[in-house]
Amino acid sequence: MAPRTAADIRRSNLFQVLRRVFAGAPTSRQEIVAQSGLSMATVASIAAELLDAGVLLEVAPTTRGKGRPLTRLALDPEYGSFVGVDVAETYLHVTRYDAALTEVASVRREVDGEDDRVRSPEDLERHLTELLAEVAPDRSTVRAVGISVPGLVDDETGVSVYAPSWDWRGLPLRSTLSERWSLPVHLDNPLKALMVSELWHDPGAAEANWAVVNLGTGVGAAIAVAGELYRGASNSAGEWGHTTVAVEGRQCRCGGTGCVEAYVGAPGLVAFIDQVAPGHPWTSLGETAAVQGLSEGVASGDEVAEQVVAAAGAYLGAGLANLVNTVNPARIVFAGWVSDLLGDALLAAARPGVEHQALARPLQSVTMTRLTRPGNAVAFGAATFALEASLSQAHTEGSR
Amino acid sequence: MAPRTAADIRRSNLFQVLRRVFAGAPTSRQEIVAQSGLSMATVASIAAELLDAGVLLEVAPTTRGKGRPLTRLALDPEYGSFVGVDVAETYLHVTRYDAALTEVASVRREVDGEDDRVRSPEDLERHLTELLAEVAPDRSTVRAVGISVPGLVDDETGVSVYAPSWDWRGLPLRSTLSERWSLPVHLDNPLKALMVSELWHDPGAAEANWAVVNLGTGVGAAIAVAGELYRGASNSAGEWGHTTVAVEGRQCRCGGTGCVEAYVGAPGLVAFIDQVAPGHPWTSLGETAAVQGLSEGVASGDEVAEQVVAAAGAYLGAGLANLVNTVNPARIVFAGWVSDLLGDALLAAARPGVEHQALARPLQSVTMTRLTRPGNAVAFGAATFALEASLSQAHTEGSR
Ligand SMILES: [Zn+2]
Ligand SMILES: [Zn+2]
Numbered sequence: 001m002a003p004r005t006a007a008d009i010r011r012s013n014l015f016q017v018l019r020r021v022f023a024g025a026p027t028s029r030q031e032i033v034a035q036s037g038l039s040m041a042t043v044a045s046i047a048a049e050l051l052d053a054g055v056l057l058e059v060a061p062t063t064r065g066k067g068r069p070l071t072r073l074a075l076d077p078e079y080g081s082f083v084g085v086d087v088a089e090t091y092l093h094v095t096r097y098d099a100a101l102t103e104v105a106s107v108r109r110e111v112d113g114e115d116d117r118v119r120s121p122e123d124l125e126r127h128l129t130e131l132l133a134e135v136a137p138d139r140s141t142v143r144a145v146g147i148s149v150p151g152l153v154d155d156e157t158g159v160s161v162y163a164p165s166w167d168w169r170g171l172p173l174r175s176t177l178s179e180r181w182s183l184p185v186h187l188d189n190p191l192k193a194l195m196v197s198e199l200w201h202d203p204g205a206a207e208a209n210w211a212v213v214n215l216g217t218g219v220g221a222a223i224a225v226a227g228e229l230y231r232g233a234s235n236s237a238g239e240w241g242h243t244t245v246a247v248e249g250r251q252c253r254c255g256g257t258g259c260v261e262a263y264v265g266a267p268g269l270v271a272f273i274d275q276v277a278p279g280h281p282w283t284s285l286g287e288t289a290a291v292q293g294l295s296e297g298v299a300s301g302d303e304v305a306e307q308v309v310a311a312a313g314a315y316l317g318a319g320l321a322n323l324v325n326t327v328n329p330a331r332i333v334f335a336g337w338v339s340d341l342l343g344d345a346l347l348a349a350a351r352p353g354v355e356h357q358a359l360a361r362p363l364q365s366v367t368m369t370r371l372t373r374p375g376n377a378v379a380f381g382a383a384t385f386a387l388e389a390s391l392s393q394a395h396t397e398g399s400r
Numbered sequence: 401m402a403p404r405t406a407a408d409i410r411r412s413n414l415f416q417v418l419r420r421v422f423a424g425a426p427t428s429r430q431e432i433v434a435q436s437g438l439s440m441a442t443v444a445s446i447a448a449e450l451l452d453a454g455v456l457l458e459v460a461p462t463t464r465g466k467g468r469p470l471t472r473l474a475l476d477p478e479y480g481s482f483v484g485v486d487v488a489e490t491y492l493h494v495t496r497y498d499a500a501l502t503e504v505a506s507v508r509r510e511v512d513g514e515d516d517r518v519r520s521p522e523d524l525e526r527h528l529t530e531l532l533a534e535v536a537p538d539r540s541t542v543r544a545v546g547i548s549v550p551g552l553v554d555d556e557t558g559v560s561v562y563a564p565s566w567d568w569r570g571l572p573l574r575s576t577l578s579e580r581w582s583l584p585v586h587l588d589n590p591l592k593a594l595m596v597s598e599l600w601h602d603p604g605a606a607e608a609n610w611a612v613v614n615l616g617t618g619v620g621a622a623i624a625v626a627g628e629l630y631r632g633a634s635n636s637a638g639e640w641g642h643t644t645v646a647v648e649g650r651q652c653r654c655g656g657t658g659c660v661e662a663y664v665g666a667p668g669l670v671a672f673i674d675q676v677a678p679g680h681p682w683t684s685l686g687e688t689a690a691v692q693g694l695s696e697g698v699a700s701g702d703e704v705a706e707q708v709v710a711a712a713g714a715y716l717g718a719g720l721a722n723l724v725n726t727v728n729p730a731r732i733v734f735a736g737w738v739s740d741l742l743g744d745a746l747l748a749a750a751r752p753g754v755e756h757q758a759l760a761r762p763l764q765s766v767t768m769t770r771l772t773r774p775g776n777a778v779a780f781g782a783a784t785f786a787l788e789a790s791l792s793q794a795h796t797e798g799s800r
Contacts, residue, residue: 209633225625232728233609234765243722244757246647247715256757315647322643326726328632357644357656361552365634
C-alpha cells in the first residue's frame with residue numbers, strides 16, 4: 001500500500017534515505033534525490049537529522065571528472081550494533097552487525113537432531129539467549145534485536161500468532177525476550193525479513209510489484225505492491241506454499257492435498273527421494289542432510305538427485321506460473337535454506353513448467369533469480385527491520 | 401493502489417461522492433461524510449460542482465424523528481444517458497441507462513450460431529452499431545458509451561490489445577467506434593466493469609481487498625487492493641483462470657494444461673458432459689444451450705447434471721482456495737453468464753474443496769457470493785466506467 005498519512009510518508013522517506021545510503025555506500029544527497037524522486041529539502045532535512053543522531057557520517061569528497069566534488073553520506077558503524085535472528089525449524093542463526101550493517105559475528109546452531117530439537121518456547125528462549133551471548137558478549141553496545149520466526153506474526157504486538165512447526169499459538173516472544181535481555185526486540189516472519197533485506201540492497205525495487213519466495217522446510221511467498229508488503233484482508237496473504245497444483249495430490253501438513261509445499265518443501269523433497277530410491281541413505285539423517293545430499297548429488301551428476309529435482313521442479317514450475325498469472329510480479333526472488341543449497345537446480349527444473357503455464361504477457365515481464373548474496377538474508381533482514389523500527393520511533397517522536 | 405497525486409485524490413473523491421449518492425439514492429452530504437471519511441468541505445465542494453453541472457439534483461428534505469431535515473442529493477436522470485456494452489464470446493448485450501443509472505432500454509443478440517458468429521472486427525462493429533440504434537434511436541441524448549471486451553484491454557488508449565476469443569491483437573476499437581458514432585467511447589474488460597459495478601452498489605468495498613471472479617466461456621479474476629483494481633507489473637494480474645490446479649491435467653486453450661478455465665469455463669463444462677454422458681443432446685447445440693441444460697438439469701435433480709457440477713466444482717474449489725491463500729481477499733463476488741445460469745450449484749459444489757484447501761485464517765475472513773442483482777452487471781459496469789471517465793475529465797479540467 002502506498003503511504004497515506006503524514007507519519008507514514010515521513011517514515012517511508014526516512015527508510016528511502018537510509019536504504020539508499022546503504023546501497024550507495026557512500027552516496028551523495030544529490031544522488032539520493034535523483035534516484036528516489038524525493039525533494040532536496042526532504043533529503044537534506046532527513047540527512048541532517050540522522051547526522052545529528054550519529055546514524056550517518058559524512059565522508060571526504062572524492063573528485064571524479066570535472067564536476068564539483070560532493071560530500072558523501074555513509075552509515076556510521078560506530079552508532080552501535082544490531083542483531084538479526086533467523087529462527088528456522090532445523091537451525092537457529094544469530095548475526096551481529098555494526099550500524100553500517102557489516103557482519104561482525106555470526107553463529108548457527110543446528111536443532112535438527114533428537115537431542116537438540118526445540119520443543120517448548122523455553123527451549124527457544126534458552127538457545128537464543130546463549131547464541132546472543134556468543135555474538136554480543138557485551139550487550140550494552142546492541143541497539144536492538146530483530147527476530148524472524150516462521151508462521152503468522154503480529155509485528156505490532158510482537159506476538160507469534162501461529163508457528164506451525166511447533167504448533168505454538170499466541171506466544172508473546174517480543175515482550176518475553178525484551179524483558180529477559182533488557183533490549184528492544186522486534187518480531188516478524190522470514191518473508192518480511194527477506195523483503196526488507198531486498199529493499200536495502202536494491203531500493204529501486206520499492207517502485208515495483210514483486211515477490212519473494214522462501215524455500216525451506218515450509219514454503220511461502222511475500223508479495224510487494226508498490227514496494228510495500230501486501231498483507232491482504234487478515235494479514236495472511238502470500239500463503240502460496242499452500243496453493244493446490246494437484247487436485248487429490250499429496251497430503252500436506254496444512255491438512256490440504258496437492259499443495260506446492262508438499263512437493264517442494266524439504267520434507268516433500270525427502271518424500272521424492274523415498275519414491276525414486278526407497279531406503280536411500282540421504283533420507284536417514286534428517287531434512288538438512290537430505291537436501292545437502294541432493295545438492296552434492298546434482299553437482300556430481302547423480303541420477304537419483306537429478307530425478308528428484310526434475311520431479312519437484314515440475315510442481316514448483318506450476319506453482320510459480322500460478323503466482324506469475326495471478327499477481328503479475330516484475331520479479332521473483334528465491335531465498336531460504338533449500339534455495340541456498342539447491343535453488344539453482346530447482347529453478348532450472350522449474351523453468352520449462354513456468355514457460356508452459358504462464359501467459360505470455362506476465363511471463364515476459366518477470367525475472368526469476370536466486371538470492372546469492374553472502375550471509376544469511378533472513379538474519380540481515382531481521383537486523384534491518386530492527387534498525388528501521390528503532391530509528392522510525394526516534395524519528396517520529398523527534399518530529400512531533 | 402492508493403491514490404498518490406493530487407489529481408488522483410480529486411478523482412477518487414469525486415467517484416466516492418458519485419457512488420455514495422447512487423447507493424444512498426438519495427442521501428445527504430452529512431451521510432456521505434460519515435460513510436466516506438471525507439471532510440464536509442470536500443463533499444460540499446464536489447456536490448456544488450456536480451449540482452452546477454446538472455449531474456446531481458437536490459430532493460425535498462424528508463423529516464424523520466426529531467432531527468433537522470436534511471437536503472438530500474440524487475443523480476439527475478435528465479442529465480443524459482449512458483450506454484453499457486457487454487461483448488461476450490456468445491452474445492452481445494447493449495443497455496441504455498439514464499444518468500441516474502436506471503435501465504431504459506436493453507437488447508441482447510446471441511452470436512453463438514454458425515450464421516451469426518462474430519468473425520471479424522467489422523462484424524463486431526456492425527452488430528454494435530445496429531444494437532446501439534435499437535436502444536438509442538436518438539444518439540444525441542447519449543453522453544458516452546462504455547464497452548467491455550474480453551481479454552487484455554488498454555483502457556488509456558482504448559485498444560483491445562489481445563482478444564483470445566477471436567485472436568485479435570491491437571484493435572483500436574475506441575477510436576473506430578467513437579468516430580463512427582460521433583460519441584465518446586470508453587473501453588475496458590468485463591472484470592474491470594464488474595469491479596466498478598460493485599463499487600457503485602457497495603461503495604464501502606472501496607476500503608477492502610476483494611476479488612471478482614468471472615465465469616463464462618473464459619474464466620478470470622480481478623483483484624482489488626484498497627478498493628482499486630490491482631494491475632500488476634504489466635497490467636495482466638488476475639489471470640486466475642489460467643492457474644494450474646492439476647499438473648499434467650486437461651489441455652487449455654491458453655496452451656497450458658490443467659488450468660481452472662479448462663474445467664470450469666463453458667467449454668470445460670461441455671467436456672465434462674462428454675465424459676459423464678458421451679453423445680448427450682445438451683452438447684450438440686453450443687455452449688450456451690449446454691450450460692442452460694445443466695442449469696435445468698440441476699433444478700430437476702438430473703443425474704448427469706449433478707455429476708458434471710460435482711466434477712467441475714472440485715476443480716473450482718481448489719482454484720478458489722488458491723486465490724484465498726495467495727491474495728487473502730475479504731470477499732469474492734461471482735459474475736458472468738455461467739455464474740448467472742449455474743453459479744449457485746457450482747459454488748455449492750466448490751465449497752467443500754475451498755474449506756479443505758484454504759488455510760484457516762484467510763478462510764475465516766472471506767465471504768463468497770454470487771452477484772444476483774437484476775440486469776447485466778457487465779453492461780452496468782461499462783456504463784458506470786463511461787460515466788466516471790466523462791465526469792472525471794470534466795472535473796479535472798474544471799479544477800485547473
Ligand atoms: Zn498445504
Ligand atoms: Zn489456461
